[in-house]
Amino acid sequence: MTIxxxxxxxxxxxxxxxxxxxxxxxxxxxxRPPAAEVAELSASGLLGSTVPKRFGGPEVSVxxxxxxxxxxxxxxxxxxxxxHSHFVFLDALRRQGTEEQQRRYFTEALHGARxxxxxxxxxxxxxxxxxxxxxRTGDGGYVLDGEKFYSTGALFADLLxxxxxxxxxxxxxxxxxxxxxxxxxxxTPGVTVEDDWDGMGQRTTASGTVRLxxxxxxxxxxxxxxxxxxxxxxxxxxxxxxxAALDAGIARGALNAAVTAVTKARPWFESGADTAAGDPxxxxxxxxxEITVRGAEALLREAAGAIDAAxxxxxxxxxxxASVATAVAKVAAARAALEASSALFELGGTRSAADxxxxxxxxxDARTHTLHDPARWKVQHVGRWxxxxxxxxxxxxx
Numbered sequence: 013m014t015i016x017x018x019x020x021x022x023x024x025x026x027x028x029x030x031x032x033x034x035x036x037x038x039x040x041x042x043x044r045p046p047a048a049e050v051a052e053l054s055a056s057g058l059l060g061s062t063v064p065k066r067f068g069g070p071e072v073s074v075x076x077x078x079x080x081x082x083x084x085x086x087x088x089x090x091x092x093x094x095x096h097s098h099f100v101f102l103d104a105l106r107r108q109g110t111e112e113q114q115r116r117y118f119t120e121a122l123h124g125a126r127x128x129x130x131x132x133x134x135x136x137x138x139x140x141x142x143x144x145x146x147x148r149t150g151d152g153g154y155v156l157d158g159e160k161f162y163s164t165g166a167l168f169a170d171l172l173x174x175x176x177x178x179x180x181x182x183x184x185x186x187x188x189x190x191x192x193x194x195x196x197x198x199x200t201p202g203v204t205v206e207d208d209w210d211g212m213g214q215r216t217t218a219s220g221t222v223r224l225x226x227x228x229x230x231x232x233x234x235x236x237x238x239x240x241x242x243x244x245x246x247x248x249x250x251x252x253x254x255x256a257a258l259d260a261g262i263a264r265g266a267l268n269a270a271v272t273a274v275t276k277a278r279p280w281f282e283s284g285a286d287t288a289a290g291d292p293x294x295x296x297x298x299x300x301x302e303i304t305v306r307g308a309e310a311l312l313r314e315a316a317g318a319i320d321a322a323x324x325x326x327x328x329x330x331x332x333x334a335s336v337a338t339a340v341a342k343v344a345a346a347r348a349a350l351e352a353s354s355a356l357f358e359l360g361g362t363r364s365a366a367d368x369x370x371x372x373x374x375x376x377d378a379r380t381h382t383l384h385d386p387a388r389w390k391v392q393h394v395g396r397w398x399x400x401x402x403x404x405x406x407x408x409x410x
Contacts, residue, residue, distance in 0.1 A: 013057040014122065018076035021061045025080040028056055029087035036088035037370040043215045045207070046091050050168045054124035059095060062102055067118040074250060074323070075316040078257040082312065085261025086268070089377040090216040092258055094165040097129030100251045101173040104193060107247060108235045117195060120170070127195070128169035130160035130222040140407075145179040146192055146229065154234060156194055156202075156227040166205045167218035169198045174224065175237060190238040194229050202227035213373070213380030241406040244331040248408045249319050249338040253312070256338065258381055259345035260312050263305045266353035266374035270301070273360025273371065294359060301352050308341070308348035315341035332403040335410045339390035346387050349378035385409045 015021050032049055039046055053059065062077060063069020072080075077099065084092035098121075105117055121127070135143055144158025156176060166172060174194045181190050198205065202225045209219040240247050277288035285291045315337040322330040353375035357364050364371055393410060396402040404410045 013055060015057040015061045015070050017070055018072045021058060021070070021072050021076055021080055022083070024056045024058050025083040028052060029083050032084070032091055033087035037373060040090065040215050040373040041370050045167060045218060046216050047168065049091055050094060050126070053095065054126060059098060059124055059126065060122035062099055063118045063122055064106060067115060068122055069118065074253060074319040075313065078253050078312055078316040081254050081257035082261040085258045086265040089258060089262045089265070089381065090214045092261060093214055093217045093381065094168065096254050097164055097173065098127040099254065101127050101129065101193065103247060103250055104235060104240065108240060113232065113235065125170040126165065126168055127171045127173055128163060128165035130163045130166065130172045130174040132160060132162045134161045142175060142177050142191060144174065144176040144224065146176040146194060146234065148180045153231055154229040156224050156229050158224050160222040162219050163205070163222045164217050164219040166220060166222050167207055172196055172198050172203065172222060184238065193235045193237050195233045195235065196227060196229060200227055211380050213376030213378070244326050244328045245406060246319050246322050246326065246331055246334050248406065248410045249334045251408055252338045252342055252410060253316055253319060255384055256312050256315065256342040256345045259342070259349040259378070260308045262374060262378045262381065263308055263345065263348035263352045266349065266356050266378070267301055267305050269371055269374060270298070270352065270356040270359045273356060273364040276363060277361040288361070297355060297359060301355055304348050305352055308345040311341040311344045328403065335404045336394055336397045339394050339404065339410060343387045343390050346382040350382060353378040
């Protein structure tokens with residue numbers, strides 16, 4: 013199937029969400045890899061929805077893409093997380109790939125091919141430190157060695173996108189060697205993908221370990237990474253707005269579950285109400301939560317619009333404003349997800365804590381996903397922008 017417009021993308025997401033939601037709790041409880049559901053995602057055409065028009069895609073806006081992720085996450089946050097890196101690395105190709113690379117990989121995406129990340133490592137002083145290397149060979153290619161963790165969706169990938177240090181290249185102004193992205197087939201000799209992710213939440217994202225041993229990489233499979241941040245860019249904001257959309261979706265999904273839980277709860281005897289929904293304190297808390305979640309959703313839309321505007325006119329000012337708006341949306345969505353998924357049990361009462369209902373998945377998904385990058389640093393960047401006009405730094409988390 014081919015997506016031809018933003019409206020079609022949103023409608024496809026709604027249909028998938030309706031299909032994914034009924035078994036989301038069971039998949040989480042059983043840690044059951046959603047192979048069939050991921051195949052449906054590929055068949056839907058959504059994976060090609062950001063492909064530029066000149067390569068045959070609909071090139072949907074960031075606003076549309078964020079809404080697609082929010083809708084999917086409302087149904088199943090684990091499933092919605094899986095294609096995150098797919099879209100991030102298609103964006104990297106759009107910005108950094110050669111004409112031939114873009115034509116090759118965009119065509120695959122239009123046919124449902126899945127790209128997954130192999131970026132983060134367990135070692136290193138910070139998350140930005142990479143030990144994985146690309147070293148030149150005598151025939152003009154590279155050999156890739158290293159180990160990656162949190163490789164979301166790798167088990168279901170057709171292609172893995174590996175961030176690595178170009179070990180033979182001279183160091184840049186910061187004293188570090190430049191980095192690149194290697195777009196390699198998952199079944200390339202020397203690649204091992206392990207299903208060893210054991211997070212308390214987002215249990216079925218297949219975020220395991222990728223081991224790379226003497227992997228041969230053609231020069232045509234390598235795309236520059238470090239230079240993504242040389243000038244004004246929305247690359248980081250685009251990646252982060254999808255994380256914000258996931259959190260906003262988790263928040264809405266938790267609130268929906270709370271509404272259902274209230275219908276099965278008993279009113280507190282002091283309230284004088286006939287039903288839990290008639291308890292004025294339950295009503296008050298539900299109203300507060302709706303305001304919080306709607307606020308996060310509105311900030312998500314605002315930030316997505318700021319990114320779209322910055323992409324039409326990418327200046328230092330417009331891209332900085334887009335990053336700040338995205339930081340605001342991400343913090344608000346994270347807070348909403350945690351608050352709604354916790355208050356769900358207050359609204360539903362003791363019955364909602366039954367393990368058979370598995371309502372804890374909403375909080376576990378929220379708590380796990382919101383650890384992706386610290387909100388406290390986003391708040392710092394927002395505050396500096398507000399008080400002194402200091403633009404946020406350029407990196408993949410803003």
